[in-house]
Amino acid sequence: DPVREHTRTGLSKAALMQAYIDxxxxxxxxxxxxxxxxxxxxAAAFTARDRLLDRWLKSAQVFKTTHARTxxxxxxxxxxxxxxxxxxxxxxxxxASREAATEMDLDFNAILEEEEExxxxxxxxxxxxxxxxxxxxxxxxxxIGYGIRYEFGIFDQAIEDGWQVEKSDTWLRNGNPWEIPRPxxxxxVLYGGYTQSxxxxxxxxxxxxxxxxxxDGMAYDTPVLGxxxxxxxxxxxxxxxxxxxxxxxxxxxxxxYGAVHAKIEAETISKVLYPNDxxxxxxxxxxxxxxxxxxxxxxxxxxxxxxTVGPLETFADKFVVQLNDTHPSLAVAELMRxxxxxxxxxxxxxxxxxxxxxxxxxxxxxxEALETWSVNLFERLLPRHLEIVYEINRRFLDEVRxxxxxxxxxxxxxxxxxxEGVRRVRMAHLAVVxxxxxxxxxxxxxxxxxTTILKDFHDLWPEKFHNVTNGVTPRRFMVxxxxxxxxxxxxxxxxxxxxxxxxxxxxxxxxADDPEVQARWRQVKTAAKQDLAVWLRQNxxxxxxPAVMFDVxxxxxxxxxxxxLSILHVIRCYQRLKQNPGQEMVPRAFVFGGKAAPGYYxxxxxxxxxxxxxxxxxxxxxxxxxxRVVFMPDxxxxxxxxxxxxxxxxxxxSLAGKEASGTGxxxxxxxxxxxxxxxxxxxxxxxxxxxxxxxxxxxxTVDEVRQKxxxxxxxxxxxxxxxxxxxxxxxxxSGLFSYGDTNLFRPLTDHLLHQDPFMVLAxxxxxxxxxxxxxxxxxxxxxxxxxxxxxxARMGKFSSDRAIREYAERIWQIEPLPVALN
Ligand SMILES: CCc1ccc([C@H](C)CC(=O)N[C@@H]2O[C@H](CO)[C@@H](O)[C@H](O)[C@H]2O)cc1
Numbered sequence: 010d011p012v013r014e015h016t017r018t019g020l021s022k023a024a025l026m027q028a029y030i031d032x033x034x035x036x037x038x039x040x041x042x043x044x045x046x047x048x049x050x051x052a053a054a055f056t057a058r059d060r061l062l063d064r065w066l067k068s069a070q071v072f073k074t075t076h077a078r079t080x081x082x083x084x085x086x087x088x089x090x091x092x093x094x095x096x097x098x099x100x101x102x103x104x105a106s107r108e109a110a111t112e113m114d115l116d117f118n119a120i121l122e123e124e125e126e127x128x129x130x131x132x133x134x135x136x137x138x139x140x141x142x143x144x145x146x147x148x149x150x151x152x153i154g155y156g157i158r159y160e161f162g163i164f165d166q167a168i169e170d171g172w173q174v175e176k177s178d179t180w181l182r183n184g185n186p187w188e189i190p191r192p193x194x195x196x197x198v199l200y201g202g203y204t205q206s207x208x209x210x211x212x213x214x215x216x217x218x219x220x221x222x223x224x225d226g227m228a229y230d231t232p233v234l235g236x237x238x239x240x241x242x243x244x245x246x247x248x249x250x251x252x253x254x255x256x257x258x259x260x261x262x263x264x265x266y267g268a269v270h271a272k273i274e275a276e277t278i279s280k281v282l283y284p285n286d287x288x289x290x291x292x293x294x295x296x297x298x299x300x301x302x303x304x305x306x307x308x309x310x311x312x313x314x315x316x317t318v319g320p321l322e323t324f325a326d327k328f329v330v331q332l333n334d335t336h337p338s339l340a341v342a343e344l345m346r347x348x349x350x351x352x353x354x355x356x357x358x359x360x361x362x363x364x365x366x367x368x369x370x371x372x373x374x375x376x377e378a379l380e381t382w383s384v385n386l387f388e389r390l391l392p393r394h395l396e397i398v399y400e401i402n403r404r405f406l407d408e409v410r411x412x413x414x415x416x417x418x419x420x421x422x423x424x425x426x427x428x429e430g431v432r433r434v435r436m437a438h439l440a441v442v443x444x445x446x447x448x449x450x451x452x453x454x455x456x457x458x459x460t461t462i463l464k465d466f467h468d469l470w471p472e473k474f475h476n477v478t479n480g481v482t483p484r485r486f487m488v489x490x491x492x493x494x495x496x497x498x499x500x501x502x503x504x505x506x507x508x509x510x511x512x513x514x515x516x517x518x519x520x521a522d523d524p525e526v527q528a529r530w531r532q533v534k535t536a537a538k539q540d541l542a543v544w545l546r547q548n549x550x551x552x553x554x555p556a557v558m559f560d561v562x563x564x565x566x567x568x569x570x571x572x573x574l575s576i577l578h579v580i581r582c583y584q585r586l587k588q589n590p591g592q593e594m595v596p597r598a599f600v601f602g603g604k605a606a607p608g609y610y611x612x613x614x615x616x617x618x619x620x621x622x623x624x625x626x627x628x629x630x631x632x633x634x635x636x637r638v639v640f641m642p643d644x645x646x647x648x649x650x651x652x653x654x655x656x657x658x659x660x661x662x663s664l665a666g667k668e669a670s671g672t673g674x675x676x677x678x679x680x681x682x683x684x685x686x687x688x689x690x691x692x693x694x695x696x697x698x699x700x701x702x703x704x705x706x707x708x709x710t711v712d713e714v715r716q717k718x719x720x721x722x723x724x725x726x727x728x729x730x731x732x733x734x735x736x737x738x739x740x741x742x743s744g745l746f747s748y749g750d751t752n753l754f755r756p757l758t759d760h761l762l763h764q765d766p767f768m769v770l771a772x773x774x775x776x777x778x779x780x781x782x783x784x785x786x787x788x789x790x791x792x793x794x795x796x797x798x799x800x801x802a803r804m805g806k807f808s809s810d811r812a813i814r815e816y817a818e819r820i821w822q823i824e825p826l827p828v829a830l831n
């Protein structure tokens with residue numbers, strides 16, 4: 010009956026109002042007068058969800074009947090962010106929803122604020138996976154995202170007495186309306202034990218794995234709708250469960266803990282996300298987590314293939330699997346095990362399928378982030394996979410020896426096993442050997458991958474190496490987070506086709522000097538700054554004036570990202586104002602944000618320093634008229650969406666050669682911020698696109714860094730050679746920012762003066778001079794607005810749609826498969 014059909018799928022205001030009322034009643038069991046904010050959010054969420062499921066089922070039917078070639082994106086992290094508004098935008102019903110809310114006298118923004126964000130990631134890598142899922146659907150490429158449904162995601166960050174305090178992330182406590190539990194889609198995951206070789210019925214040598222632990226992985230599905238299309242892809246996240254959750258025999262003998270032991274043991278595997286963003290933990294549970302989702306995902310793909318296509322010989326034609334860094338690289342060995350031990354395939358055909366199935370993306374050059382697992386741990390947890398890794402290695406090193414006769418040192422360097430000291434399995438090597446394509450995430454980074462960490466492999470297989478520069482989705486990071494700017498751009502461009510074709514932003518170029526457009530552009534920025542100022546006052550007590558320059562540095566804390574270089578600039582500004590109060594200085598608000606891995610002491614000390622400097626400056630009437638400092642707590646996707654639209658200046662100041670790409674740099678620039686940055690990662694390409702004259706560049710290049718390091722870098726000499734630098738570091742050591750305690754920041758100042766591995770002191774002077782140039786341009790609003798408009802106009806390249814199209818054409822060889830909207 011049309012009324013019923015209409016209520017669950019209708020996109021009109023009336024249909025949405027009816028659906029909301031129905032959901033409040035039939036799902037939340039509430040009528041309006043007694044509904045809680047959470048009830049209202051859930052009713053709104055289910056209203057959107059129904060419209061998603063409608064398109065999802067149509068997509069699933071099309072993909073099933075057409076045996077569509079499918080991309081499987083394996084990632085240990087998916088930093089999705091809040092779903093509701095993003096789904097309303099992709100459904101094209103934001104206006105109807107707002108009007109429905111107004112008509113029912115509901116506070117639409119309050120409903121949005123109610124949503125807990127699924128923080129199933131640490132930073133760049135996890136958010137990139139989420140942007141790619143949005144673009145895979147929008148570009149109509151059949152895809153499945155596979156990952157882990159952590160019960161506890163990235164910790165919530167509180168700042169107490171200037172220190173980061175981690176709070177566990179109970180994102181599931183109020184339920185999750187966006188996922189569909191799939192109790193019937195579950196797979197056994199094995200650990201430990203030993204292997205046994207035997208003869209099968211045809212007399213062929215076979216190996217069986219006799220594990221000492223078996224758990225289950227159960228699927229939870231989240232639909233991922235594209236923007237303005239009928240295509241909905243699947244995000245399938247696995248939860249660990251005991252295959253037998255209650256041991257009644259133990260209970261009968263009163264061993265109550267024993268009765269639930271297996272359940273607790275099993276569930277720990279998907280209990281919590283490891284909060285490390287570069288240094289690897291090397292913890293056994295982390296390896297168990299990686300194998301857990303890899304095994305479930307590959308078993309699921311084999312099930313889908315056998316059910317839809319048939320014999321596995323064509324597996325690599327149906328599925329292409331992208332390994333998001335080395336975290337899922339066990340997949341290479343696990344697919345071999347499943348094809349040989351479970352599907353009875355011989356090594357060669359199994360290896361041929363494996364090598365044609367996988368592709369690997371590297372996201373970091375930092376040696377401490379390149380995962381290696383001790384052979385002992387590997388053998389203890391995954392004895393069968395170690396055998397397979399050894400055999401892959403034996404055959405691979407034969408190939409290397411053939412190609413590079415007598416070059417045993419190259420053989421040792423390329424081996425999957427690091428033999429010196431504790432023997433370790435090099436996961437990046439396993440990923441490269443088992444993949445048909447390897448890519449970096451920005452042009453500079455991909456060059457460095459080929460000339461440094463994977464040089465030997467590039468010498469052997471140059472054709473395998475590619476670059477695909479990262480991108481971000483303009484839906485979430487422009488339309489959802491900055492609707493005022495989106496409306497203005499649509500008006501100036503004449504239509505909203507730019508949202509799916511970001512190159513159309515070029516239309517703005519011709520308006521860059523138009524005073525009327527500039528005025529409206531500045532209004533949009535000021536309004537976003539006002540919103541942020543209100544949020545910051547409510548959540549930190551710090552008052553910011555939206556008329557001053559908002560200078561923003563927000564990303565995970567890591568020494569290579571050099572947040573401590575920025576705080577030295579803040580201290581320089583402070584000293585200048587203190588030493589000559591009358592001095593005219595461009596007023597600025599320095600906004601910092603970002604989490605530090607809980608075990609990363611120096612990063613946490615930098616957070617403390619920022620908050621301590623803020624304390625002194627914000628309470629000093631001699632300077633707080635010109636400069637203010639604030640630390641935005643709990644930088645996550647939701648708070649990022651408040652920050653990106655409100656920034657005037659985007660700080661991208663990592664040491665050249667260290668930031669693989671960066672994606673925050675793209676989000677800030679797409680929202681009209683100008684960038685001060687080094688020639689690192691994607692900064693290089695942003696500067697190429699927006700024009701060198703519209704980018705504040707400073708600092709050493711990668712080559713200059715290498716030269717200075719090989720010449721012997723002595724930060725102490727720079728400290729003694731630059732009086733302002735000396736004064737700034739001495740002020741930190743003086744205890745002025747720590748109530749006279751001269752020891753608090755000593756670990757940081759000592760580290761800077763004696764090691765400074767990321768050459769903060771070497772780039773200090775160039776950075777300060779560049780900040781002077783920034784101030785000079787800020788004094789000319791018309792020029793600043795012109796540069797801001799040109800920055801946005803030329804950001805088309807950095808849409809994740811472009812990145813996905815490049816993966817599809819150059820790496821995955823997959824065609825879009827459109828699903829009709831209705
Ligand atoms: C094993 C611990 C661990 C956890 C995460 C990682 C990630 C690779 C770190 C990460 O997020 N890298 C970032 O990836 C982004 C997406 O490609 C890039 O834009 C960033 O430059 C890069 O730091 C390494 C090691």
